[in-house]
Amino acid sequence: MIWNEEVECISRDEMKKLQLKRLKDVVKRAYENVPYYKKRFDEAGIKPEDIETLEDIQKLPLTTKDDLRAAYPFGMFAVPRREIVEVHTSSGTTGKPTVSGYTREDLETWSEIMARGLTMFGVDDEDLIQNTHGYGLFTGGFGVHYGAQKIGATVIPISTGQTRRQIEIMKDFGTTVLIVTPSYGLYLAEVAEEEGLEREDMKLKSIGFGAEMWTEEMRQEIEKRFNAPAYNIYGLTEIMGPGIALECPEQDGLHVMEDHFYPEIIDSETQEVLEEGEKGELVLTNLTREGMPIIRFRTKDVTSLRRGTCSCGRTMVKMDRITGRTDDMLKIRGVAVFPSQIEKALLKMDGIEPHYQIIVTRPQHLDEMEVQVETSPELFSDEVKELVGIKKKIENFIHNEIGLRVTVTLVEPRTLPRSQGKAVRVIDKRGLSK
Numbered sequence: 001m002i003w004n005e006e007v008e009c010i011s012r013d014e015m016k017k018l019q020l021k022r023l024k025d026v027v028k029r030a031y032e033n034v035p036y037y038k039k040r041f042d043e044a045g046i047k048p049e050d051i052e053t054l055e056d057i058q059k060l061p062l063t064t065k066d067d068l069r070a071a072y073p074f075g076m077f078a079v080p081r082r083e084i085v086e087v088h089t090s091s092g093t094t095g096k097p098t099v100s101g102y103t104r105e106d107l108e109t110w111s112e113i114m115a116r117g118l119t120m121f122g123v124d125d126e127d128l129i130q131n132t133h134g135y136g137l138f139t140g141g142f143g144v145h146y147g148a149q150k151i152g153a154t155v156i157p158i159s160t161g162q163t164r165r166q167i168e169i170m171k172d173f174g175t176t177v178l179i180v181t182p183s184y185g186l187y188l189a190e191v192a193e194e195e196g197l198e199r200e201d202m203k204l205k206s207i208g209f210g211a212e213m214w215t216e217e218m219r220q221e222i223e224k225r226f227n228a229p230a231y232n233i234y235g236l237t238e239i240m241g242p243g244i245a246l247e248c249p250e251q252d253g254l255h256v257m258e259d260h261f262y263p264e265i266i267d268s269e270t271q272e273v274l275e276e277g278e279k280g281e282l283v284l285t286n287l288t289r290e291g292m293p294i295i296r297f298r299t300k301d302v303t304s305l306r307r308g309t310c311s312c313g314r315t316m317v318k319m320d321r322i323t324g325r326t327d328d329m330l331k332i333r334g335v336a337v338f339p340s341q342i343e344k345a346l347l348k349m350d351g352i353e354p355h356y357q358i359i360v361t362r363p364q365h366l367d368e369m370e371v372q373v374e375t376s377p378e379l380f381s382d383e384v385k386e387l388v389g390i391k392k393k394i395e396n397f398i399h400n401e402i403g404l405r406v407t408v409t410l411v412e413p414r415t416l417p418r419s420q421g422k423a424v425r426v427i428d429k430r431g432l433s434k
Helices: 012-033 035-043 054-059 065-070 104-120 139-151 163-174 182-194 216-226 339-346 384-402
Strands: 086-089 099-102 128-131 154-156 177-180 206-210 230-236 241-247 254-256 261-266 280-286 297-303 330-332 335-337 352-361 368-375 407-411 426-428
Touching: 012 035, 012 054, 012 280, 054 261, 086 139, 099 104, 104 139, 104 241, 128 139, 128 163, 139 154, 139 230, 139 241, 163 182, 177 182, 182 206, 182 216, 206 216, 216 230, 216 339, 230 254, 330 352, 335 339, 339 352, 339 368, 339 384, 368 384, 384 407
Parallel strands: 128 154, 128 177, 177 206, 206 230, 352 426, 368 407
Antiparallel strands: 086 099, 230 241, 241 254, 261 280, 280 297, 330 335, 352 368
């Protein structure tokens, strides 16, 4: 099923024509209405009329989260504040939050792209969507909400938390689509088991998840526990929110809504644009946003792009699953390590719960990494020598994955903190400046 066949199955030539027209318009609007962009373009010696081809986008300066923070709160708006009907912000955990402003037309765009994405994984007007993404200033809840309502589905805006109530609602209301972060999905499954809710009692037909790093093994764990396919949703507050890219039934990469967002992959060190298929940092440009058009935003997300016609019929470019962030990469004794690599190693093990925490220290001028891993109740009751064997096996799996020796500590079931939003996987105690 396809929500907007005309755009989702458009030819590559027609898409490029549409993108170029919209790119020229948005660059002109940003230059004329956002002082930040006028200053940056003038400094780079670029005028809107210099954009004659899609490749000319590379002449434009990159925008970073720090640039958006410097414009806090409303300095990036391209329309008078009275035309902004809704604002959201990032979490602001590492400084001032970034603010995202939307006109009525922007909210319509957001609804459209999410309607397309939810349709990809089978949502229709008969569905009952339990939306556990946070509402409020977080964009996650609202993006899904708008898209689901556009389709005509029934939305349960339960938001994050109230975990036992979530299970009760799922059972009593007959939820057919669940929207979660991967870590909260696993926690929900754990509580459902405690409450005696069998997989057969659930009416779930699909799960949409995103907002944090995950591995293919984690997806399979979620699918197994809920007995339903799980589809990836990608978005970020600065560009719009969820809906920038979503998975189709192939579960083989996410289709970018490239009539609204122009994607590039750059080398994060040299800032040069990479070829199709090469892995690097994702850069996104708003092509249609009125309230706050962002040009060439560095997402810090690591991925690659693939073009071609998908077996689902869509022609929109595919983005591979995010495998890390340029800013969550840990340098341990000179080796680059992503938390997702640790997770991948852990999920190969039986008897291990998918809950873990990485603790990095530097006791004597040398980095040490400890991975705390929860065991299953059955395993924890086994003999000590059995646990020692499991610990060694995990350490070997991680060593094979990252090339470093780490210390694994097995902890009792349900002792690591549970997340009702984005999981905190890494505690870095080295006191290094970011």
